[in-house]
Amino acid sequence: MSPAVLEASDVGLRVAGRAQPVLDGVDLVCRPGRVTGLLGPNGSGKTSLLHVVAGLRRPGAGAVHLDGADVHRMPARLRARRLALVEQHAETTLALSVRQVVALGRTPHRSRWGAGPLDGQDARAVEQAMRLVSVDHLADRGWDRLSGGERQRTQLARALAQEPAVLLLDEPTNHLDLRHQLDFLERVRERGLTTLAALHDLEMAAAYCDDVVVLREGRVAAAGPVARVLTPALVADVYGVDVDVETHPRRTAPHVRWNGVLATRPVREATR
Numbered sequence: 710m711s712p713a714v715l716e717a718s719d720v721g722l723r724v725a726g727r728a729q730p731v732l733d734g735v736d737l738v739c740r741p742g743r744v745t746g747l748l749g750p751n752g753s754g755k756t757s758l759l760h761v762v763a764g765l766r767r768p769g770a771g772a773v774h775l776d777g778a779d780v781h782r783m784p785a786r787l788r789a790r791r792l793a794l795v796e797q798h799a800e801t802t803l804a805l806s807v808r809q810v811v812a813l814g815r816t817p818h819r820s821r822w823g824a825g826p827l828d829g830q831d832a833r834a835v836e837q838a839m840r841l842v843s844v845d846h847l848a849d850r851g852w853d854r855l856s857g858g859e860r861q862r863t864q865l866a867r868a869l870a871q872e873p874a875v876l877l878l879d880e881p882t883n884h885l886d887l888r889h890q891l892d893f894l895e896r897v898r899e900r901g902l903t904t905l906a907a908l909h910d911l912e913m914a915a916a917y918c919d920d921v922v923v924l925r926e927g928r929v930a931a932a933g934p935v936a937r938v939l940t941p942a943l944v945a946d947v948y949g950v951d952v953d954v955e956t957h958p959r960r961t962a963p964h965v966r967w968n969g970v971l972a973t974r975p976v977r978e979a980t981r
């Protein structure tokens with residue numbers, strides 16, 4: 710499926726029992742085929758925004774459009790064909806094999822009565838997705854027996870098997886070792902899908918994102934091309950951390966080197 714434009718405009722979200730909005734006036738544009746990093750401290754609203762953008766949570770204000778169509782008015786099946794979300798925690802006690810978990814990604818493409826074995830394009834998409842993120846050797850293993858990193862890669866394979874136009878990733882590399890982190894983000898980039906990925910690692914964001922959106926307390930603190938936005942001043946202001954942003958000697962992307970927590974500026978926790 711060709712990459713799409715994903716736009717959120719003036720999105721607001723409130724939850725019962727919390728005085729401050731979780732999201733407030735959030736604007737976001739994810740351009741076709743580009744990787745957009747969603748950054749911000751703990752509790753700044755990244756997961757909530759991904760859930761709104763994925764159509765799982767309805768915003769109290771504003772709207773999300775995918776190629777001009779309102780995501781929250783799309784039939785669920787169509788939305789599931791176009792948007793794939795890889796959640797931060799993929800816990801399950803289901804006794805499914807890795808292949809069966811990846812095959813769940815084909816559900817929105819199959820007929821409602823197609824519960825039997827996959828064939829044709831469905832089977833090809835599952836095998837290709839497992840190969841792409843190197844879980845094909847685990848295909849017959851029980852999903853509940855996998856390590857955290859193997860699970861995370863299996864969830865990416867499920868999302869890729871879905872053949873979406875937009876890939877939404879919530880801290881996709883938090884269980885992965887360094888090699889698999891780099892490999893994972895490389896594979897995501899290679900797919901050329903419109904991607905929105907919540908990331909904590911600023912160095913990874915600098916290396917793999919084209920654009921970033923930085924949230925603070927549910928609002929957009931900065932947005933734009935990574936090299937323009939990810940500056941020492943922004944990181945000091947939003948995270949309360951002293952960093953240098955340099956030209957990497959061997960890569961073209963900027964390189965973020967942290968020096969320590971800024972003593973003079975306590976990190977603001979989101980008001981809970």
Ligand SMILES: Nc1ncnc2c1ncn2[C@@H]1O[C@H](COP(=O)(O)OP(=O)(O)OP(=O)(O)O)[C@@H](O)[C@H]1O
Binds near residue numbers: 724725751755
């Ligand atoms: N259903 C809810 N009920 C109450 N508070 C909520 C709810 N959903 C989100 N919040 C609050 O909204 C804020 C944003 O949460 P969210 O999980 O979106 O942040 P995040 O940026 O993804 O955080 P982290 O980096 O820690 O994963 C938090 O303070 C959270 O406690």
